[in-house]
Amino acid sequence: MEKRTALPLQRAQEVSRPERSDAARNRESLLETARRIIAAEGVDALTMDRLAADSGLGKGTVFRRFESKAGLFTALLDSTEKEFQRRYIFGPPPLGPGSPPVERLVAYGRERIRVFDTQSDLLREADAPAAAFDPAASGAGTASEAHIAMLLRQSGADLDVPVTAFMLLAALRAVMVLPRDARQRIGVARLADGWESLVRSLLP
Known part of the structure; x- marks a missing residue:
């Protein structure tokens, strides 16, 4: 037995x-x-x-x-990320459903860059390096990559969708690790415009 x-x-x-x-x-x-x-x-x-x-x-x-204050800012980071996910999945267009896939992808990147910029300030106050909170390399990153891939497929563009989605997410992730002074020098608006130019060059 x-x-x-x-x-x-x-x-x-x-x-x-x-x-x-x-x-x-x-x-x-x-x-x-x-x-x-x-x-x-x-x-x-x-x-x-x-x-x-x-x-x-x-x-x-x-x-x-x-x-602690660090715990507060960590909670804010988490809630900021969850709210962003809710808006691009369920929110109004152009970020949420209801707009053409190219417009949604442009809106997604623009808002992702803005959220990353906010999160970088929260990370500073949480006394944590960017690597300690990297949505693009976590479960949130998996959801983001899947979302980008979905929009690429819906666009009907003749692309290698998995590779293109990975590369686009990498471009957004670069904003998260960009030093604060460099991000301020370039400006969030210019970074967002660069994202839109990139997307529209791939999906004319």
């Missing part, structure tokens, strides 16, 4: 529990307040004290949700 080894039971405190609804609401409220502060005054204006004051929640609640 096969001998079976009993597995140790996981201690109660080690079991992962879903976030309580009130905790989830507090977290989203804090992130939304943080986004408003950044949009109005830039990332340098966002501190744990400022977030607590503007949100109307206690400072203890802020620290329980994020533990």
Whole structure:
């Protein structure tokens, strides 16, 4: 008879529990307040004290949700990426469904560059290198590559779709690792215009 080894039971405190609804609401409220502060005054204006004051929640609640300023900015990075994915999959055109594939691809790259620019500032405040948060090299990158490939196929262009999608994503990824001073010197608008020129040269 096969001998079976009993597995140790996981201690109660080690079991992962879903976030309580009130905790989830507090977290989203804090992130939304943080986004408003950044949009109005830039990332340098966002501190744990400022977030607590503007949100109307206690400072203890802020620290329980994020533990530190670095934790707050890491959460903002994650929420920024998820919101971008939601908009290009389900949002209005031209980024979302409803526009011709070429226009969607142009809009995708333009918005990806803008989001990357925002994320680079968040990375700086999270005290993390770009390699620590690289959507193009993660699960988000897989989704992005699949999205680009889908639009290339829908365009009907005579291209090697997997290779072209990979190369286009690599071009966008380069913006993420571009040094801050170089990105400021070139300008986000010029980078976005360069993306549009690249796409339209491939898909006339």
